[in-house]
Amino acid sequence: MSHPRFPLPVRFDARARRGSAAVACTAVAFATACACSSTSSDSGAKAAAAAAAASASASPSPRGSASAGPIRITDAYLPQPASPDVAAVYFLVADTSAQADVLLSATSVPSAQVSLMTESTSGGAESMTPLADGLPIPGNSEVALGPGGYHVMLTDPAVPLKQGGTVRLTLTFRDAGKVQVDVPITSLLSDAQTGSDPASGGSDMTDMPGM
């Protein structure tokens, strides 16, 4: 299943467990629209967003990209969350060197509690688990973060995240160090998107986003 668009039979207690994104990060996902970003986006973020939009002009959906050393981040986006409390960032991370690396952590602007998570389904129940040891990126390979799988979870963002805005994500890799990527906030995930998304080349995000 994709990252849930509807309340699931699991608890979402972000307020009660504010200190624990691992637990809070469960369901909710995409329900109501919120307001955002124009207030927080400085000119730099806007310029970056414009640049990202320009570089992705062939695609109707903006995507963010960045690189540091052998690490390449592409196809970064954040579907506008339905709940203002929690959002997920998806992207592809490629290691163009033979040496493996590890995505250890991330921070965001606007600030939020940021966690590396994986989502899985067993026995019909979805669950999310924090990647306590980070996300390994094997050498000469690409790892996809997408609905239903790995994602970067933003909990309790300082401002609501709204389509058209940008989240500046700083990813910290064990070897490559920090990679800053401006992530466009796109529309709510639709059923079409979770199946085949014409805006991203018909990719099934559960399999190989953007490939």
Ligand SMILES: [Cu+2]
């Ligand atoms: Cu999550």
